[in-house]
Amino acid sequence: MRLIVPIALTFLLTLGLSAQNSQPTVAPAAKPAYESDPKFISAMADAKDLLKKRQYTFAADNYKKANKIAGGSCLPCLK
Numbered sequence: 001m002r003l004i005v006p007i008a009l010t011f012l013l014t015l016g017l018s019a020q021n022s023q024p025t026v027a028p029a030a031k032p033a034y035e036s037d038p039k040f041i042s043a044m045a046d047a048k049d050l051l052k053k054r055q056y057t058f059a060a061d062n063y064k065k066a067n068k069i070a071g072g073s074c075l076p077c078l079k
Contacts, residue, residue, distance in 0.1 A: 034073075
């Protein structure tokens with residue numbers, strides 16, 4: 001009986017530690033390639049500048065241009 005308790009405790013601790021270490025790691029999401037495109041960066045900067053100047057029609061056009069450069073996958077452009 002004295003031998004069973006330490007063996008059981010060792011088994012349970014080992015099982016608990018291995019369960020903690022077996023969780024998968026998730027890699028951080030990489031930035032899309034279009035975010036480093038100079039044309040995209042320029043179109044977004046122009047759109048933000050035009051928003052500050054309250055020229056909404058022209059800003060919308062630049063957001064559309066940036067979204068087109070991004071292949072239609074730029075969520076901030078669509079907002």
